[in-house]
Amino acid sequence: MTNPEPARSRAQRRADALDRLAGDRDAWVATASADGMPTLVPLWFLWDRGRLLMCTRRSTPTARNLTPRGEAVVTVGHATDVVHIAGAAEVVACDALAPGSGDAFSAKLGWDPRGGARWVFVRITPHTVKAWREGNEQPGRLLMREGRWLD
Template structure:
């Protein structure tokens, strides 16, 4: 995309975001601890058509912060095609996670975090329900970048 290209419509941006949710494998996850110290890590994710599912150790800084705050910010890594999600977070232990969600995760990645449930550092699942989504391809698309607000798509 070039700076002099016409900005995408809200509908096109939504379609582009949905395509990336299906195609990408990693997403950046930003959190902060109780002292405000930020953490930024890339994690595998799975999109279920409504929410973004993550899995990480519950004892990791990211796991603790997502669980404690109940919200998170996620983004794809390409700065020429920015997508930022802000969402509410629901935390599930390996025993509490909906079976369909965990099975879909294992099918996508060939790895099942539930197997670590008896570990001293078990994994947890985090369901991130997007509340706001921003998408833009450079300065010429800053106007109109809010493609979701209050959990509803703009188009």
């Protein structure tokens, strides 16, 4: 399907992507085990200091997969307004969060997992960010490369 509206500029896509990251709460997170077994799960997230902050049980495949590979792919939005992020992922203990991050996560999502030992945070630092709506935005969808926003 072709969108009748013109493609957004890179600056507008970046602004729209950052708005979506600040406002949305659901993301699809893909990880893979050391032997390549993929896992795809929805998680709530907070855009915190230029990184995604999510929470899951310590025992989940998502948390386990981050240890051997240290990478994740995250998609926010829907099929006609996508923010696609690939980045370095790490498991962070609840007591090792940056000051204010746990409170901001709880305030945005209405849930505070810091009280239990079975929960860990997942922090993803983007190295690639892409954003597009329709086919006319496929060219130029790359907004960040190697952790740097493109001008």
